[in-house]
Amino acid sequence: MRRILLTGWFSLREGEVTAGDVLALRRVQELLARAGLAYDTAWSPGYADEALHLEDVRPQMYSDLLFVCGPLHGPQVERLHRRFDRCRRIAVGTSVLDPADPAVTGFHRVLARDAPGAAPVLDLSLSAPPVAPAPVVGVILTHGQREYGGRRRHEEVADTVTRWLGGLDCAPVELETRLDSRDWRLCTTADQFQSLLPRLDCVVTDRLHGLVLALRAGTPALAVDPVVGGAKVTAQARACDWPALVPAERLDAAELDRWWGWCLSYGRETARHRRRAFLAGPPEDGADGLLDALDALVTRLGD
Template identity: 70%
Template sequence: MRQRLPRRRILVAGWFSFLHGEATAGDVLALRRVEDVLRRAGVSYDVVWSPGFRAGALHLEEVRPEDYTHLVFVCGPLHGAQVEALHRRFAHCARIAVGTSVLDPDDPAVAGFHRVLARDAPAAPPVEDLSARAPAVPVRPVAGVILTHGQYEYGPQRRHDEVARTVTHWLAERDCARLELDTRLDTHDWRLSATPAQLLSVLARLDLVVTDRLHGLVLALRAGTPAIAVDPVAGGAKVTAQARACGWPALIPAERLDGRLLERWWEWCLTSGRVAARQVRAEFLEGSLPDSADGLLEALEVQRSPG
């Protein structure tokens, strides 16, 4: 009589599983590659996540090791006490590391695995990282975020902190790529643009901008990128005035700021808003909209009165 093999139960872990680990984009894409291989083979598995990253997922402290026959550790370097602890806790499991870096083959964190399918190791040719062949992911909107916490000249009308808090909390829940930007130039800080051209080059590559700054709005439109403008001053101030001057509709007063309005203008910016922004950009370049410099030469004719 043919002997039946025990059913495999696989637990997949990585540095993204540890309470004091971290989840990187590369690690999670490597996990997706491993999941794809297991699913295509019809192999069932569970994944454990750090509670600091995914609070509602399965966590290591909740797992009963006796429920599993195999432990698969995905991506990252094999070293340290946290990896060694896995060997002790899952001592009865077949333990496999895949897509990992081996610094020292004699390290207990490495030697504890029954099989190491390394991406790089001493005296072995490197192989492609798992993230490179992970299943394709959808392209998400890229939003530039330009906010100010200053402008104290507006005194009790300031709503800057409340605006920033509402906007950033809302953005954190959006499925988008967020890029924090500043209109301030600096020739010494590599994180900031040193010239207007550098900042405009970034703005031109975005899908939209979310800002409570006058120049965040104007420069986005100059680059042909739609912007959600929030006026952080109660009653409206220069952001409102500038949106009106430019004929830009995606404006939210601080008093009315909420997720519903942000959602409305977000969808508009990602659809017809792009065409509208390019139209404003064309008007800027043509000089068809007036600005205060148009009256400068006439103003220079003014003579100071004696005395």
């Protein structure tokens, strides 16, 4: 019976899994399913613990081995030829650096995306079946704020939040409110940072400005106050009349799930409403009393 084993750099213990590899793989899986051909996919144990791994595969169970995407070179690819020597071996959507390399010549057929002396063809990832986009979430966390002393739970909060995020179907983007003109990974100006936030579906943060700048952009924020008893994050959530706030004392996956669902549903319009309110007129942010305070100070000093 014909059964195909799908492999690639995403299968190799010392390889890596890239988004392009996975999309190319989906294209091949779609073609095989449409043709009614049975297949299994081998994954690197460093990426997928519970999946099928090459170490567990019995080569005699397969008639064909397909190597999908990536460059054909190196001892890991050569070992596949030796181990699956009784299988028909095909490479598809791959790059050929040296046509004489044993990693290349070990295949019965190579359908390359690029090779010396050959016209390039489109990468397989371009034709992968479309899927619904995942929410894009900005993650703004802090490990500082030593001024809160024994009330600090910043490390515990960051650990719980990041482990929870790792289990979500979302596209996380780590952000930093700190500006730096010498580090290309950080925004140089506040306007640059503010330009990021409207492009996000949600912000997850334990920072005051992560919360308020998200709402200023009309983006829902799932805020966690990392200080026991509540501090400035709680105060600003209250001032902004924003409900998606989790105290450090009640932080767990269930509470995060609840507010995550709210942020991606009702929270979208609520955040847009907050933005419209902020832009409609001068808010009660304490600036109104600044001139009076300055005048009173000048008067007192003058006396």
